[in-house]
Amino acid sequence: MPFLEIDHLVKEFTRKERVIRAIDGIDLMVKEGEFVSIVGPSGCGKTTLLHMLAGFVPVDQGALRLDGKPILGPGPDRGVIFQEYALFPWRTAHGNVMWPLEIKGVPKAEREATADRYLDLVHLEGFRDHYPAELSGGMKQRVALARILVLDPRILLMDEPFGALDSQTRELMQEELLEIWGKTGKTVIFITHDIDEAIYLSDRVVVMTARPGKVKEDFRVDLPRPRRLDIKKTPEYAAYRNKVWDLLHVEVIAARAQTPDGRA
Amino acid sequence: MIRFLRGAAVPVALLIAWEIYARTGIAPRYVVAPTEVVKTLWAMTLNGSIFKHTGRSIERATVGFAVGAFFGTLAGLTAGVLKPVENFYDPIISLTYPVPKIALLPLIFTWFGIGDTAKFVIIIMAVFYPTFIASFYGAKSVERVLIWSARNMGASRWQVFRRVVVPAAMPQVFNGLRVGLALSLIIMVTSELIAANEGLGYLIGAAQESLRFDIMYVALLIIGLLGFGADRLMRIARRKLLVGQTLGSEAGNG
Amino acid sequence: MTPFPSKLRDFLAHWYSVPLLLACWEIVSHSGWVQPRLVPSLMLIGQIFWRDLLSGVLIHHTTVTLYRALGGFLMAVVAGCTLGAAMARNRTIDALFEPIFSFGFPIPRIALYPVFIFIFGLGDASKIALVFLEGMFVITLHTYQGIRAVPNTMVWAGSSMGANSRQLFWRVLLPAALPMIFTGFRIALPVALIIVVSTEIIGESVGLGYYIQFASASFDDAKSLAGIAAVAIIGFALDRALIWLRNRAVFWQPEAVALG
Numbered sequence: 001m002p003f004l005e006i007d008h009l010v011k012e013f014t015r016k017e018r019v020i021r022a023i024d025g026i027d028l029m030v031k032e033g034e035f036v037s038i039v040g041p042s043g044c045g046k047t048t049l050l051h052m053l054a055g056f057v058p059v060d061q062g063a064l065r066l067d068g069k070p071i072l073g074p075g076p077d078r079g080v081i082f083q084e085y086a087l088f089p090w091r092t093a094h095g096n097v098m099w100p101l102e103i104k105g106v107p108k109a110e111r112e113a114t115a116d117r118y119l120d121l122v123h124l125e126g127f128r129d130h131y132p133a134e135l136s137g138g139m140k141q142r143v144a145l146a147r148i149l150v151l152d153p154r155i156l157l158m159d160e161p162f163g164a165l166d167s168q169t170r171e172l173m174q175e176e177l178l179e180i181w182g183k184t185g186k187t188v189i190f191i192t193h194d195i196d197e198a199i200y201l202s203d204r205v206v207v208m209t210a211r212p213g214k215v216k217e218d219f220r221v222d223l224p225r226p227r228r229l230d231i232k233k234t235p236e237y238a239a240y241r242n243k244v245w246d247l248l249h250v251e252v253i254a255a256r257a258q259t260p261d262g263r264a
Numbered sequence: 265m266i267r268f269l270r271g272a273a274v275p276v277a278l279l280i281a282w283e284i285y286a287r288t289g290i291a292p293r294y295v296v297a298p299t300e301v302v303k304t305l306w307a308m309t310l311n312g313s314i315f316k317h318t319g320r321s322i323e324r325a326t327v328g329f330a331v332g333a334f335f336g337t338l339a340g341l342t343a344g345v346l347k348p349v350e351n352f353y354d355p356i357i358s359l360t361y362p363v364p365k366i367a368l369l370p371l372i373f374t375w376f377g378i379g380d381t382a383k384f385v386i387i388i389m390a391v392f393y394p395t396f397i398a399s400f401y402g403a404k405s406v407e408r409v410l411i412w413s414a415r416n417m418g419a420s421r422w423q424v425f426r427r428v429v430v431p432a433a434m435p436q437v438f439n440g441l442r443v444g445l446a447l448s449l450i451i452m453v454t455s456e457l458i459a460a461n462e463g464l465g466y467l468i469g470a471a472q473e474s475l476r477f478d479i480m481y482v483a484l485l486i487i488g489l490l491g492f493g494a495d496r497l498m499r500i501a502r503r504k505l506l507v508g509q510t511l512g513s514e515a516g517n518g
Numbered sequence: 519m520t521p522f523p524s525k526l527r528d529f530l531a532h533w534y535s536v537p538l539l540l541a542c543w544e545i546v547s548h549s550g551w552v553q554p555r556l557v558p559s560l561m562l563i564g565q566i567f568w569r570d571l572l573s574g575v576l577i578h579h580t581t582v583t584l585y586r587a588l589g590g591f592l593m594a595v596v597a598g599c600t601l602g603a604a605m606a607r608n609r610t611i612d613a614l615f616e617p618i619f620s621f622g623f624p625i626p627r628i629a630l631y632p633v634f635i636f637i638f639g640l641g642d643a644s645k646i647a648l649v650f651l652e653g654m655f656v657i658t659l660h661t662y663q664g665i666r667a668v669p670n671t672m673v674w675a676g677s678s679m680g681a682n683s684r685q686l687f688w689r690v691l692l693p694a695a696l697p698m699i700f701t702g703f704r705i706a707l708p709v710a711l712i713i714v715v716s717t718e719i720i721g722e723s724v725g726l727g728y729y730i731q732f733a734s735a736s737f738d739d740a741k742s743l744a745g746i747a748a749v750a751i752i753g754f755a756l757d758r759a760l761i762w763l764r765n766r767a768v769f770w771q772p773e774a775v776a777l778g
Contacts, residue, residue: 056674076680086675089770090693099689100679131770144675151679271617294636352535359536362757363750364712367727370719370734371742375556450626454716457631465629472632480632488625495624 002029003067003187004053004155010061011048022048024212025062030189030204035181037190037198039248040208041255046191049213050159053189054080066155076100079148081158085140087132093143094119094128100151118146121180138169145180155187162197171229174200182226195248199223199240200232207247210255217247296477301485304478318486320463321452324380325490328387329448333441335388336395340440341433343396344403345425357396365390369455378459383452390451391444398440402433435509438502445498449491464490558740567744576729576748583718583726584752586642587710590649594706598654599699602661607687619659627652631717645717652713653706660702664695697771700764707760711753726752 006028013020022045030036040046051057053064055074064071066078087096094115101111119125122142132140141161148156162170174197181188192198198205199221207217221240223231231237279298286297308314343350369386376382406429414428456465464483471479540560546552547559570576605612631648638644668691676690718727726749733741765773 051674054674054678056670056678074674074677076678078678080675080678082671082675084669084671086669086671088672088690088693090696090768103679103681103685103689133770147679271613274614274618292636294633351532355533355536356539359754360750362708362753363746364708364715364753366712366716366719367730367746367749369716370731371739371746374734374737374739374742446624446626450628453626453629454720457629457720468629468632472635477636484629484633487629491625492621 003032003034004028004030004189005065006049006053006062007065008062009049009052009059009064011045011052011057012060021212024214026213026215028206028215028218030187032187033185034204035188035190035202036204036206037192037202038206038208039192039195039198039244040213041210041248041252042193043211043255043258044208044251045211045213046208047159050080050157050189050191054078054157076104076151077154079151079153079156081141081144081148081156081161083160083163085132085137085144087140087143087147089132092129092131093124093135093139093146096132096143097146097150100147104151114150115146118150119143121149121183122146122176136169137165138173141165141173142176145177149180149184149186153186155189158188158190160191160193163192163194170194170197175229177201178227195241195244196232199237199244200227200229205240205244207244208251210251211258216251219243293475294477296481300478301481305482305485308479308482314482314486317462317464317467317483318490320460321456321465321487322490324383324456324463325387325448325452328384328452329391329445331384332388332391332448333395333444336392336444337399337437337440339392340396340399341403341425341430341437344400344406344433345429350400353396353400357393361393361397365393366451366454369458373459383455383460386455387448387451390447394443394447395437395440398443399433399437402436402440403429405436406432434506435502438498438506442495442498442502445494446491449487449494453487555737556739558743562740563743563747566741567747570741570744576726576744579724579726579729579745580748580752582642582724583711583714583749586645586725587649587707587714587756589642590646590713591653591707591710593646593650594653594657594710595703597650598657598702598706599661601654602658602699603665603687603692605658605662606665606691616662619655619662623655623659627655628713628716631720635721640721645714645722648717649710649713652709656706656709657699657702660705661695661699664698664702665691667698668694697768700760700768704757704760704764707756708753711749711756715749 006026009023009026010021011023013022026049028036038046038049048057052059053071055071055078059071071078088099091099094112097115097118098111101114106114116125116128119128122145124139124142124146127135127139130139132143135143144161162173165173178201188201190198190201202221204218204220206215208214209216223234223236223240282295283297283299285291286295286300305314339349339353343353365386368389369382372382372386376385410428410432411424414424419427452463453465453468456463457469460466464487467483468480471477471483543557544560547554547557567576601615605615627648630651631644634644634647638647672694673686673690676686681689714725715727715730718725719731720727722728726745730742730745730749733739733745
């Protein structure tokens with residue numbers, strides 16, 4: 001049985017009294033522990049897809065199932081990471097990581113210790129009492145990651161999490177994410193428009209078409225793990241890269257011809 | 265449409281309840297039926313007295329507002345770009361900003377008499393503050409890169425001020441003007457309540473003394489319409505003048 | 519360069535305009551160009567201020583004015599925050615009340631004062647009621663807009679971590695809206711003082727507005743200015759107190775400074 005099941009999903013939006021189809025029948029099965037990246041041109045509905053998996057946006061047609069149970073709303077079994085971090089600015093790094101534990105009703109001493117452990121995991125023990133405003137973008141995203149992992153979700157839903165970071169920080173974060181993924185074995189759905197990021201991180205890459213979004217191609221990345229950044233220099237990597245580039249380029253051109261209204 | 269009906273529900277219900285309450289006869293004298301108020305308004309329109317008072321009030325508020333806003337905006341924009349000007353105004357403004365200017369009104373009456381000059385002076389003072397502060401911060405917070413790129417394209421300092429700083433500060437300037445406009449009406453009414461022999465504030469005071477509550481509500485209605493209309497005019501001007509800077513974000517209230 | 523004189527120079531460069539203006543006032547007062555009664559010397563104003571402060575007269579009037587301003591303000595805080603939050607969270611309440619606030623906002627509510635006198639009498643109640651009404655508008659709108667402006671992702675983050683709607687309100691929406699709510703307080707508090715002083719000038723037998731009005735009516739401008747100084751000190755002190763409170767409550771944002 002598949003772990004995550006996307007079953008003929010359709011999503012439409014109404015903008016200025018016009019119905020715009022954002023997602024046009026996506027089918028996807030994800031196994032437990034799999035790292036799947038979804039790439040596509042801007043406006044192809046990949047973020048909408050993630051928001052539906054998270055339960056923020058209702059499903060129009062089709063179904064989403066996690067471990068056989070339909071997804072009907074937000075829940076702590078799915079940890080979401082946003083590009084904008086969505087940290088609470090009135091709480092320190094440690095306070096942010098403790099937040100979900102307070103919601104769960106974990107006793108004080110236990111949640112303090114758990115939050116510290118997860119800050120260690122993302123290498124932020126030295127920034128425990130810093131406020132988000134005092135942290136760099138990469139650090140903020142690591143706090144957000146710790147805040148999600150602390151609930152031990154079954155799956156991580158990441159929406160262009162490193163999109164706002166500079167390229168050096170981004171590569172470091174990618175390496176760190178792989179390390180954490182290796183330790184925790186979580187299933188990951190990773191939205192990105194960065195081809196390198198998708199190939200370097202994933203077991204599988206799903207390429208989407210321009211709006212209305214469909215699955216254009218879905219293939220495995222058979223590069224050995226654990227991967228290091230220097231894998232990007234190998235010819236196997238380059239072959240994958242060229243493949244995704246060719247697939248995506250056509251869609252980017254197609255997306256460029258579309259009018260901007262109704263973009264989800 | 266449905267939203268509009270729901271929005272009108274509470275005010276309309278209140279009006280009807282008011283009308284019924286006023287007609288029962290158990291209501292105190294100051295509860296005048298809305299229909300009576302409309303009748304009085306019609307009578308005052310026919311004999312022209314409402315135009316006389318409204319005209320005087322509008323004159324005081326607009327002259328005071330125009331002069332105060334002109335100097336406030338000018339001083340604010342200059343202080344935003346010239347450090348010596350900023351140094352002159354900053355301590356004065358920051359010390360006197362939280363002080364209610366209205367407290368000066370009796371004093372100003374002793375200086376200028378109870379005529380219009382005193383009312384102009386107090387409205388000008390009241391309008392100066394919000395327009396100064398808004399345009400000062402507007403000019404000061406213009407993004408560096410805008411100024412640099414204008415200099416890079418060969419603009420002189422004056423051209424940078426005229427063609428970059430002023431337009432970039434405009435949204436903030438408008439916020440100040442909006443607050444100033446509301447203030448000018450408040451001060452106009454207050455000063456007319458205290459001392460005047462014409463104007464809407466005077467009308468309220470005189471109606472209160474002669475217990476003509478219907479006239480009082482007529483004056484209140486006109487003042488309300490003036491406040492609302494002035495604010496709408498300001499919003500329209502803002503939308504027409506600042507097309508690029510207001511796209512996608514309709515200004516809220518406040 | 520030694521640090522002290524440079525500090526002194528910075529201080530003068532920043533603050534010179536205040537003593538300059540005061541000096542101009544003093545020169546005009548002593549010049550004989552105008553009647554000294556109209557522009558009394560600072561010394562005389564200070565003496566009267568000191569005299570009425572020691573005799574307790576100023577303190578008495580100040581207490582009354584403060585009681586009215588703060589009483590109305592605090593009631594407006596409670597009601598405005600509650601209503602603003604309810605409007606932001608509930609579509610029906612929003613549809614019912616939002617038009618009243620957006621249409622009523624630009625209307626000068628001080629004109630209602632004569633009506634309030636008939637409903638609440640000449641004393642404290644009518645003034646507190648007017649302060650309440652005025653403050654309520656500002657605080658409700660700021661609370662409403664503050665909560666509505668919380669980014670979606672922050673709410674989503676909270677709900678995906680398992681927060682229910684009550685927890686979302688108290689632990690996400692309210693703290694996130696707090697800076698905006700405090701902006702509302704900072705607008706409403708000076709307005710409260712303005713309303714009280716104006717209404718005391720219009721008709722009252724106690725309070726700082728009355729003190730100023732009575733002095734001016736008896737052509738005692740020095741005493742009137744002493745009263746204005748008292749109002750100025752209160753206005754200044756209240757604003758600073760609110761800034762202090764705001765910077766502690768909204769500690770994660772850059773500090774608020776003296777100007778809006």
